[in-house]
Amino acid sequence: MMPNQRDTKPVSKAIVEVEGLTKTYDGKFKAVDGVSFQIEEGEIFGFLGPNGAGKSTTINMLTTLLSPSSGQAVVCGFDVHKHANDVRRNVGIVPQEYTADEDMTGMANILLCADLYGIPRSDSKPHAMELLNLVELQDAANRKVKTYSGGMRRRLELACGLINYPKLLFMDEPTLGLDVQTRAAVWKYIRMLKQEYHMTLFLTTHYLEEADSLCDRIAIIDHGHIIKIGTPTELKDGIGGDVIVVGVADGEVDLSPDIGKLELVKEVKKNGNEYRIKAESGEEASPQIMDLIRSKGLHVTKISLTKPSLDEAYLELTGRTLREEETNRWATMSQRITMARARS
Amino acid sequence: MDSSKVPEEKLTRTTTVQETVPESVEPPVPRSMPKLNKSPLHGLWALTLRDLRKWYTNPYQLLISLIQPVVWLGIFGKALNFGTFISQSGASPAVQNQILLSTFGTKSYFSFLSVGMLASIILFTAAFSGMSVVFDRRFGFLNKALSTPVSRGAIVVSKVLQSGVRSLIQAGMVLLIAVVLGMDVSNFSVIGLLGAFTLLFFMGFALSSLFVTLALRSSDWQTQMAIINLLNLPLLFASNALFPVKIMPTWLQYVVKFNPVSYAIDGARQLLLGTAGVPSGIYNPLWLDFTVITAFAVALTAVGVVMSWKLLTK
Incomplete structure (x- = not known):
């Protein structure tokens, strides 16, 4: 045929x-x-x-x-x-x-x-x-x-x-x-x-x-x-990676440039005490981000990792x-x- | 090809077949398609039987459909006593019979109306055959049928055929009721009955084709109801079903002559009530009635089948 x-x-x-x-x-x-x-x-x-x-x-x-x-x-x-x-x-x-x-x-x-x-x-x-x-x-x-x-x-x-x-x-x-x-x-x-x-x-x-x-x-x-x-x-995957939200105890210091330098991280947005980070592989990126924040002497108060759903892909x-x-x-x-x- | 091949029926889903059967063997799939019966009659019969079965397993539907003719016959037919009407004006019984025969072709108006009612129930059954197409479309069955290779024509013809069979049975019941209520049976004969019902069946076939064709595109039963009302009463009143053509105004007589229903009734009256003593000019020749009705049935069924090819696939 x-x-x-x-x-x-x-x-x-x-x-x-x-x-x-x-x-x-x-x-x-x-x-x-x-x-x-x-x-x-x-x-x-x-x-x-x-x-x-x-x-x-x-x-x-x-x-x-x-x-x-x-x-x-x-x-x-x-x-x-x-x-x-x-x-x-x-x-x-x-x-x-x-x-x-x-x-x-x-x-x-x-x-x-x-x-x-x-x-x-x-x-x-x-x-x-x-x-x-x-x-x-x-x-x-x-x-x-x-x-x-x-x-x-x-x-x-x-x-x-x-x-x-x-x-x-x-x-x-x-x-x-x-x-x-x-x-x-x-x-x-x-x-x-x-x-x-x-x-x-x-x-x-x-x-x-x-x-x-x-x-x-x-x-x-x-x-x-x-x-x-x-x-x-x-x-x-087409929508550009996982979303990690990290809460930090002290919101005064802006760590965005440092986090942005990590290899897996694509995009960082600071919003008060929270960072909203888009990363390629969330599972690997999140420990690196936590290490980085701790190395600056700050506490991580919460962290969440969201895999993109088809819903978001559709929206995009x-x-x-x-x-x-x-x-x-x-x-x-x-x-x-x-x-x-x-x-x- | 392999002697160790496991028999077909043992290849159930749970059996591990890899060890005993060469790798090329497909995993268990359902049995393959059997030899198909591609005759269009196979599908036609299945569809017709479906509608008929729904009809005869629901006796209420049959009873309700008989109410209308019974009311017409029992009340209208009995009330309109033309014999008394004439005898009250002082005519002798012989003159009265003469007037009735030359007007109605029979001495009893009730018998005259009875044959009209046979046609009437067929007309109404045919009209509602279109409805059944609308409901099939509405409830998705039509799409189901259309997605199978069944002939499009068979879908239309099955509706026409089931309506034809139903109307024959209903007409038979109306005839029985009419006889019980006093229809003149002195001229009944086997050939007369067969001939009359053949005419009525063809008329039903033709009218069902018409209504089914009109319903092919419709998914809206209100519109279909409107069409039924629009066509049914004119077809009934502008025919010789209730009154003889002779007493109608000239313009209406022309309409009646173009109404195929009149030809079926005309033929059926001759065959059921006899023509003895009836002056010439009351009835058409029988061959004309049969020709008109057969041509009408063939033409409308052909139109229905051709339209089904066009209208059922959008």
Whole structure:
């Protein structure tokens, strides 16, 4: 398929290749604007951005629900526009909304999904049971979905998304509105799919800690543009090191120039009795700073070391925190419905 | 290729396979995709069955849908006693029958209205088939279906088909109720019943296609309700369902002639109530009724399928 890329990394190859993907609504509003990225086989790739940044639009284009206005996307070796059905057969989708039919049982919902893929019942029946076991819904298999809790529904969606043996699974906001325990469970399944089933996962989220703890690589997206792609560590390192705050008993003497001379220290700010220091490796820098202060005959009253969080990286890159963005009425409503049902 | 290869089913996640199996063996993955049934009928059947199952497992829905025709027949149909109306003006029974036959094509207005009600329940069932598309979109099921390789046309046709099957069963029930309430059964025949229900089924198919197509882009049930009200009553009143065309003003007669519902009712009346003693000019030739309704069904279903390719992917 892509012989020119095989030589560098023989094991991993791109399962998703996106080039200049754009979606324009009404000829003006660009929901996604010239996005390009690649996803390697076997990795968990995350799209991080506020609501309305273009995450779901991108996922919908990659899963053939929306057709791109321009640009190209090749998923599992098939062009999303020209070979939509081949893409559909090869990917699994766990959408943001709860799509299961409430009047049917969990089992019937999965079997219906299988029917839509054309999977014969002789295969889909045992496979559906396996998947329900996997997401720990075997006891609720024959209960109507309207009796399910939000977490159970989310797990059912996951099972439905796996019925066609996908190589690549798309998850749109997999933990939106879920409580802490259920979120942890969903994270557990995501890791299991990667580690034990060697599945490639593409997930969107606006929870920073989710992207940080799950993803191998993250693309930060805002206003339809990808601002930065990298591993969580790379993104965090990008903001320029750890922050050390040191309190000194006597604020009269200014030690900033001396501290600034230390090799690992990048930046020092004195604020009354406190020094706010940016350093490359906080663990190594802080003892050096303490030694220096003591050598000047001063007492250290307190010290704290903060590793940069993705939150700060995000703030640094986009100039704002992740907050609720104004989106179109329909998207907002749909998300509210999802969240309301998640809590039920 | 290796004689020491562990049988597939033993490759569970907990087994350490490295020692017995060559390194090239993949870690346990789920079984691979079986041979797929790529026939569009497979998905069509699954989707139709889903809607039908939801319908027949909810008897209340069926009962509620029968209330309206029962009210029309039991109250409206019984109250509007054209026979008494004419006999009170001093006409002899023979003249009364003659007037009724040449106006309604039958001696009993109730029987006339009963056939209209068969069409009416089909019209209402068809109108709400669009609603089911809106709710599927609203609750995300439509997107789920669209993300699978199931044919886009099958999504539309399944809605039309389920509505067609439902309306046939409901029309059958309305016919039973009408017979219990006093519909004239003297001209019933197997062929007549089959022919009448074929016409009604095609009409239901055509109208469902229309309403489903109108709902393809909609996620808003209020708009859909407005569309139903906008189309339903004119389609019913500007047809021969409640009153004969003859007594309508000329301009309305033209509208009725363009309303396909009229052709289904016209044909069904001939087949269920008989044409004995009916003056010519009351009914269309049967072949015309069948041609118009079949053409209407084929055309609207084709439009629905073509529109589904365009409208379901944005």
